[in-house]
Amino acid sequence: MSSIDSALKPRLRLRTPAEYAGWVLSILAGIGILVSVLTNPNFKWGTVAQYFTHESILRGLMLTIFLTLASMALGTLLGLGLAIMRSSQVKPVSIAANLYITLFRGTPVLVQLIFWFNISALYPNLTIGIPFTDIGTAIDMNALMAPITAALVGLTLNEAAYMAEIIRGGFSSVGKGQIEAADSLGMSAGTRMRKVIIPQAMPSIIPATGNQVIGMFKGTSLVSVLGVAELLQSAQLIYARTYETIPLLLVASLWYLVMTLLLSYPQSKLEQKYSRATSRLPRKAKKVVVLTEPEGTLR
Amino acid sequence: MSKDGTILAQKIRKSFGPKTVLKDINLDIASGEICCIIGPSGSGKSTILRCINGLETVDSGVLKVNGEDFGYYETPHAYHAHSPKKLAEQRTRVGMVFQSFNLFPNMTAQENVMSGPVLVKGADKKEAAKRAQELLTSVGLAGFGDYYPAQLSGGQQQRVAIARSLAMEPEIMLFDEPTSALDPEKVGEVLAVMKELAKKGMTMVVVTHEMGFAREVADSLIFMDDGYVVERGDAREVLSNPQEARTQAFLQQVL
Numbered sequence: 001m002s003s004i005d006s007a008l009k010p011r012l013r014l015r016t017p018a019e020y021a022g023w024v025l026s027i028l029a030g031i032g033i034l035v036s037v038l039t040n041p042n043f044k045w046g047t048v049a050q051y052f053t054h055e056s057i058l059r060g061l062m063l064t065i066f067l068t069l070a071s072m073a074l075g076t077l078l079g080l081g082l083a084i085m086r087s088s089q090v091k092p093v094s095i096a097a098n099l100y101i102t103l104f105r106g107t108p109v110l111v112q113l114i115f116w117f118n119i120s121a122l123y124p125n126l127t128i129g130i131p132f133t134d135i136g137t138a139i140d141m142n143a144l145m146a147p148i149t150a151a152l153v154g155l156t157l158n159e160a161a162y163m164a165e166i167i168r169g170g171f172s173s174v175g176k177g178q179i180e181a182a183d184s185l186g187m188s189a190g191t192r193m194r195k196v197i198i199p200q201a202m203p204s205i206i207p208a209t210g211n212q213v214i215g216m217f218k219g220t221s222l223v224s225v226l227g228v229a230e231l232l233q234s235a236q237l238i239y240a241r242t243y244e245t246i247p248l249l250l251v252a253s254l255w256y257l258v259m260t261l262l263l264s265y266p267q268s269k270l271e272q273k274y275s276r277a278t279s280r281l282p283r284k285a286k287k288v289v290v291l292t293e294p295e296g297t298l299r
Numbered sequence: 300m301s302k303d304g305t306i307l308a309q310k311i312r313k314s315f316g317p318k319t320v321l322k323d324i325n326l327d328i329a330s331g332e333i334c335c336i337i338g339p340s341g342s343g344k345s346t347i348l349r350c351i352n353g354l355e356t357v358d359s360g361v362l363k364v365n366g367e368d369f370g371y372y373e374t375p376h377a378y379h380a381h382s383p384k385k386l387a388e389q390r391t392r393v394g395m396v397f398q399s400f401n402l403f404p405n406m407t408a409q410e411n412v413m414s415g416p417v418l419v420k421g422a423d424k425k426e427a428a429k430r431a432q433e434l435l436t437s438v439g440l441a442g443f444g445d446y447y448p449a450q451l452s453g454g455q456q457q458r459v460a461i462a463r464s465l466a467m468e469p470e471i472m473l474f475d476e477p478t479s480a481l482d483p484e485k486v487g488e489v490l491a492v493m494k495e496l497a498k499k500g501m502t503m504v505v506v507t508h509e510m511g512f513a514r515e516v517a518d519s520l521i522f523m524d525d526g527y528v529v530e531r532g533d534a535r536e537v538l539s540n541p542q543e544a545r546t547q548a549f550l551q552q553v554l
Contacts, residue, residue: 181401181460184352185415185467186391189383195418199405 047247060234061255067220071155072213079163086168104161110222113154117226119145151223166208170201210267214260231255303365304330304470304502306351311360320346322526331500335513338523344506348473352395353386365392365470394464398476400456402448408459409444415467434462438492454485458492474505510554514538522546
């Protein structure tokens with residue numbers, strides 16, 4: 001017979017044999033990999049530790065961070081412009097933006113980077129001036145498109161296409177009623193964008209942008225093909241001399257991992273902050289407004 | 300401006316694609332008049348309201364709001380669209396209250412009420428805040444200024460929306476089924492605010508299903524069906540003694 005009151009008995013979950021098997025296999029695999037990583041001398045953990053804070057690795061890391069921030073910032077600005085163009089009522093403008101987005105999202109970023117690096121084959125001179133006049137200066141494209149410039153241009157233009165889609169998605173998440181309310185108050189298109197649409201689009205734009213930053217951070221490794229001494233290229237330059245390929249790739253990987261984890265934290269904080277805008281929780285303490293006018297009087 | 304607060308519509312036509320929503324609309328609303336528009340859904344009553352505010356453009360006909368051509372200016376051969384700036388200026392003189400409130404969720408109640416004066420008219424923030432508090436008090440929401448729309452009930456949100464429109468000091472207020480999205484017990488508080496407003500001599504055009512409100516407050520009543528004004532006249536007169544068969548049939552269903 002029951003020893004305790006039936007109403008108070010805990011309800012136990014069903015544990016299947018598959019669940020126990022999952023436990024055992026996962027733990028065995030984990031131990032196996034750990035033992036291998038620690039005992040295989042070819043990992044050369046000593047070398048990894050030695051190069052982890054090596055000067056040229058750190059310089060490469062700085063360049064990677066710079067490329068990420070710069071191309072994200074420029075790409076977001078350009079993307080905002082493209083998003084506004086794409087939602088334009090003027091057909092040719094929206095088609096132009098659409099074409100840009102299709103082109104840059106439809107080709108690999110690696111190909112784009114190599115393309116910009118070799119753009120001087122297409123346009124040897126870049127002329128800045130007033131059309132149909134002699135006023136202006138010509139710049140040698142070969143000199144202009146240094147590897148770092150090509151990297152920045154390539155990453156920025158590609159990122160702009162993705163950001164444009166993210167921002168446009170955010171815009172279209174704002175209800176039609178909001179636009180009508182703004183219009184009926186007589187707001188200009190600019191004010192409507194800044195005060196009504198963008199603040200409300202942010203909750204869907206911010207988390208997606210955070211993901212783009214993390215993606216971009218790892219994506220910068222592609223510019224190593226242009227000979228830009230970012231994190232991966234710095235590691236490659238060292239193992240080209242020392243032949244310690246795996247340890248140096250591990251150094252680079254660990255840095256990518258560390259930075260990605262560091263970036264995920266603010267990303268999740270931002271996500272929380274912006275999801276709160278739609279919740280019913282008060283965002284700031286309620287001030288008590290004391291007014292002496294009797295209720296129900298219109299002035 | 301002696302003709303402030305008037306609305307004049309002559310032979311208004313409006314189509315959405317193949318569907319003609321307004322077929323031949325003639326209206327003449329005097330300054331300070333309270334006009335209720337009733338009719339079945341799809342009759343075009345919301346559309347005509349939205350035209351008066353410029354949320355929709357009319358295809359043809361004459362539309363004068365506050366005594367001047369709305370959204371367009373007339374030349375011997377055509378009506379030419381106003382610049383966005385001029386259109387916005389005309390819109391500030393016509394307040395609109397929506398069925399779904401459409402408060403800005405990213406702003407507090409007070410910021411919503413301040414949004415027009417500050418963002419459109421460039422008013423001083425301190426004065427706009429003071430005025431916003433007065434307006435919130437007048438709609439029975441003193442002390443609710445720091446609440447976000449999501450923290451307010453539907454009836455409270457709609458009253459904030461009315462205050463937001465009033466902050467622009469319009470000559471005309473348009474209400475597009477202002478109580479249709481509300482819980483039945485919240486309808487009264489919004490209608491009370493509207494009645495209070497009616498006493499102040501504001502021109503009001505109200506699309507509504509609240510026959511009680513129409514009977515009690517409205518000066519004139521318009522019954523619309525299928526893109527036409529079927530019947531118009533004194534509100535109590537039309538409600539108690541409709542002349543047209545279509546009006547009689549409709550009122551029998553709803554009363």
